[in-house]
Amino acid sequence: RQRKAAMARVSTPVAVVDAPSLTINEYFGNVSSDDYRLSACVAEVRDACEEAPQCPSFDEYVLVLEGKVELLIDGSQEPLLVAAGHGVYLPRGTRVKWRWPAPCKYIPICLPAFTPTNCGREDEPGNNHAKTSEAMRRLRELHAFAKYPRLFHVAQRPLWEAAKAKNTVYFPPTYSQDGSFTHATADPAKLINVLNHFYKDLA
Structure with missing residues (x-):
């Protein structure tokens, strides 16, 4: 059976890391x-x-275009040097610390795609690493939004229809007592639990 050809697609890069010492633009991946x-x-x-x-x-798979990177593998103090014009393969499960002695430009390719969860990063609050704590926080937000781009909430139909008829903004009945807050979730699998916790008495 003839296989249908996949359609060509142009991908616009997203700046997934923008820290003082390091910028990473993702061309293909989760984000x-x-x-x-x-x-x-x-x-x-x-x-x-x-x-x-x-x-x-x-x-x-890492392709070094400019400069060089030093990789400390499995706790070794003797770095593996990868200079411009060379590449390196790091199999999954390899514990590695990246170190750059000077400016560097490289292309990392990850299979499957990188996420803040599957990278196994040994981070700590207030770090001084290339990916700062703030950069990691934003990176996690980007990946969370890519996975769950919408918020879910359930409205009582009569109230929803009334808001539409009047062309006004809908607010749940408990909006004021909840501190001007609408309870919702980005993960649809958790919607029932959210509704049962906050709105069960209104059903």
């Missing part, structure tokens, strides 16, 4: 192209820095 199979990025290091150790659950 930029909604693809969990593979992520491909262009990373630029602006000055000497290092990353927290990590033990990813993905295979990673």
